[in-house]
Amino acid sequence: MTDPALAALLFVQVAVILAVCRALGWLFARLRQPLVVAEMVGGFVLGPSLLGWIAPGLHARLFPAASLHTLYVLSQIGLVLYMFSVGLEFRLDLVARDRRRALAVSAAGIAVPFASGAALALAMMRGGGFFTPAVRPIQGALFMGAAMSITAFPVLARIISERGIGGTAIGSLSLAAGAIDDAAAWVTFAIVVGSVTGSATVAIGAAGGALLYTALVWLGARRIIVAPIAARAERDGALPPSALAIMLGLLALGAWFTDLVGIHSVFGAFVLGVSVPRGVLARELGRAIAPLTMTLLVPLFFVYSGLHTRLPLIDTASLWAMALLVFATACAGKGLACWAAAHATGATGRQALAIAALMNARGMVELILANLGLERGLITPTLFTMLVLMAIGTTLMTGPLFSAIWERHREAAIEPWLAADRAP
Numbered sequence: 001m002t003d004p005a006l007a008a009l010l011f012v013q014v015a016v017i018l019a020v021c022r023a024l025g026w027l028f029a030r031l032r033q034p035l036v037v038a039e040m041v042g043g044f045v046l047g048p049s050l051l052g053w054i055a056p057g058l059h060a061r062l063f064p065a066a067s068l069h070t071l072y073v074l075s076q077i078g079l080v081l082y083m084f085s086v087g088l089e090f091r092l093d094l095v096a097r098d099r100r101r102a103l104a105v106s107a108a109g110i111a112v113p114f115a116s117g118a119a120l121a122l123a124m125m126r127g128g129g130f131f132t133p134a135v136r137p138i139q140g141a142l143f144m145g146a147a148m149s150i151t152a153f154p155v156l157a158r159i160i161s162e163r164g165i166g167g168t169a170i171g172s173l174s175l176a177a178g179a180i181d182d183a184a185a186w187v188t189f190a191i192v193v194g195s196v197t198g199s200a201t202v203a204i205g206a207a208g209g210a211l212l213y214t215a216l217v218w219l220g221a222r223r224i225i226v227a228p229i230a231a232r233a234e235r236d237g238a239l240p241p242s243a244l245a246i247m248l249g250l251l252a253l254g255a256w257f258t259d260l261v262g263i264h265s266v267f268g269a270f271v272l273g274v275s276v277p278r279g280v281l282a283r284e285l286g287r288a289i290a291p292l293t294m295t296l297l298v299p300l301f302f303v304y305s306g307l308h309t310r311l312p313l314i315d316t317a318s319l320w321a322m323a324l325l326v327f328a329t330a331c332a333g334k335g336l337a338c339w340a341a342a343h344a345t346g347a348t349g350r351q352a353l354a355i356a357a358l359m360n361a362r363g364m365v366e367l368i369l370a371n372l373g374l375e376r377g378l379i380t381p382t383l384f385t386m387l388v389l390m391a392i393g394t395t396l397m398t399g400p401l402f403s404a405i406w407e408r409h410r411e412a413a414i415e416p417w418l419a420a421d422r423a424p
Contacts, residue, residue, distance in 0.1 A: 006066060006067050006070065009062075009064075009067055010067065010070055010071075012062070013062065013063065013067065013071065013303075014296070014300070016046070016062065017042070017046065017299050017300060017303050018295075018296070018299060020042045020045060020046060021035075021038060021039045021042040021299045021302070024038035024039075024041055024042050024045070025038040025039070028041070031400075032399055032400070032403070033396065033399055034155060034159060034399070036155055036298075036363055036364055036395070037155075037363075037392075037395050037396055039298065039299050039302045040302055040363070040364070040367065040391065040392050040395065041392065042299065042302060042303065042306070043299075043301075043302035043303045043304070043305050043306030043307075043309070044306045044309055044388070044392065045306070046059075046062075046063075046303050046306055046307070047303070047305075047306030047307045047308070047309050047310075048307065048309075048310050048312075049306070049309055049310060049311035049312070049385075053311075053312070063307055068304070068307065071300055071303070071304050071307075072304060074297060074300050075297070075300050075301040075304040076265070077297060078293055078296075078297025078298050078300055078301050079265075079266050079269075079301055079368060080251065080252075080255045080265050080266060080268075080269045081251075081269070081289055081293040081297060082269075082293055082294075082297070082298055082301075082364075083266040083267075083269040083270045083273065083368075084251055084269040084270070084272060084273040084289065085273065085286055085289055085290050085293060085294075086153060086182075086270060086273060087269065087270045087271065087272060087273015087274040087275075087276070088273045088274075088276055088282045088285060088286050089157060089273075089286070090153070090179055090270075090273065090274045099176075100345075101173055101342075101345045101346075102173055102176035102177045102180060103177075103180065104341045104342075104344070104345050105173065105177040105338050105341045105342050105345070105355060105359070106176075106177040106178075106180035106181050106184075107341070108337040108338060108340060108341035109149065109151065109177060109181055109334055109337050109338040109341070109359050110149045110180075110181055110184050111149075111337070112333050112334075112336070112337035113145075113148035113149040113329070113330065113333030113334045113337060114145035114146070114148060114149045114333075115145070115333075116148060116329050116332070116333040117141075117144040117145040117146075117147060117148030117149065117329065117330075117333065118141035118142070118144060118145040119141075120144055120148075120325065120326070120329050121137075121140040121141045121143065121144035121145070122137055122140070122141055124140070124144075124322070124383070125137055125140050129380060129382060130322075130379065130380055130382060130383040131143075131378065131379055131380065131383065132377050132378060132379065132380060134377060135377075135378050135379075139378065140378070143373055143378050143379070146369060147330075147366065147369055147370070147373075147387060148329060148330050148333055148334070149181060149184070149333075149334070150181065150182065150362055150365050150366050150369060151177075151178040151181040151182060151334070151359050151360075151361060151362070151365075152178075152182075152361045152362050152363025152364060152365040152366065152395065153175070153178045153179050153181075153182045153365065155361045155362075155363030155364065155365075155395055155398070156174060156175065156178045156358055156359070156361055156363075156398075157175060157178075159358065159361065159398060159399055159402065160174065160175060160358070163402070163403075170351060170354055170355060170406070173342075173355065174355050174358040174359060177338070177355075177359060178358070178359060181359070182365060187207075187210065205261065205262060208261075209257075209258070209260075209261025209262060209263060210258070210261070210263055210267065212261070213254065213257055213258055213261070213263075213267075213268060213271065214271055217254065217271055217272055217275045218275055221250060221272075221275070222275045222276075222277075225246065225250065226247075226250075226275060226276055226277070226281075227277065229243050229246065229247075229281060230276070230277040230279060230280070230281040230282075233279070233280040233281040233284065234279055234280050234281075236280075237280060238280070238284065239280075239281070239284035239285070239288065243281070243285075244285070244288050247276075247285060250272060251268075251269055251272055254268035254269060254271070254272045255268045255269055256268075264372050266368060266372075298364070301364075301367075301371075302364075302367070304371075305367050305370070305371055305388060306388075308371075308374060308381060308384060309384065309385050309388045309389075310381055310385055311385060313381055313382045313385055314382065314385060314386065319382065322386065323385075323386045323389060323390075326386045326387070326390050327389070327390045327393055327394075330360075330362070330390050330394060331360055331394060334356070334359055334360045335356040335357070335359075335360050336356070338352075338355055338356040338359040338360075339352045339353055339355070339356035340352075342355045342356070350405060350406065353405045353406075354402060354405045354406040357398060357401040357402045357405055357406075358398065358402055360394050360397070360398060360401075361394055361395050361398040362390065362391040362394045362395055363391065363394075363395045364391075366387060366390070366391035366394075367387075367388065367391050369387075370384050370387040370388060370391070371384075373387075
């Protein structure tokens, strides 16, 4: 196809993607599911697993191979903007306020699923077909460990907000623990990506690059550039002129630098977002960036992921058994660990189960990691499909499971649990 034809096709693709995601969003809203769940399913519906199976000719005309590069570029821009928005919403104050219990829940919610994911990866590598030949056992173990230990902080925040428990103890503790989980998972994945060449020095360089970038942002850009802009925003009560352009320029440089040192650009976007002082600047940046990102660019990412999700690849009983094992490992490792940690720090059985249900959501963050693993040559399309199914399944079950466990229970009973911990 010629470039003008591809450009024209892009507009058709965008219209179809938005229509499908919004239609599913209307349906899933009646099931009390967040929009992100509908968008994840929308990517699956438009991919080869459903549309390509039902109408292969239409799918080939709508998403020809020559058009996928444009969708990829747009999805990467969307990812960077999305992770920057996630960073803007990252609550360091929640982590600090409930640090003891949040660290306990988060540490357990990372360590146990990480260990179970690593063990599962080693078993997968013995059978073959899930990781690419260039991946060594340690790399496969680290990748699956990170994939199993992720909690989708943005999905978690949306569910907590929609349930109206954002200011409660269970809501704030879950958000704090989920935020720590996400940060740890991204650091781990940065190390995995940096070591994919097989050189230990590359992995060390990636970790060092992450630390250097974080220091440059917090000690340099935040103090010299971001803080004065934030001060003016607080004084004027609005986003200063050119502030959006300056922040987007910093975002582009951060994404470029982290990609250059061997870490994915989403890490740079997330760190920069976290560094923005909370207040008028963070709020107005979110208002300026989030609508277009969440309405247009994020659905493009989901569909791009769906185009690489091929359910027919799981075509034997043993592969379906492995897919179920991946799902069960993700749920059991995260759920049991977070339940045990919350219960050990004073929560009742119902409270601990509610926290475990919330922490089990993987959402878009899992899809980001799975896509990066596929792009960087760590995993095969078969394992990618399994991880996509796991991400959709764990996200779908979070809201209904939490409602069944918690919503008819009095929240007041949990407040003394954290209040006692904060007492001098």
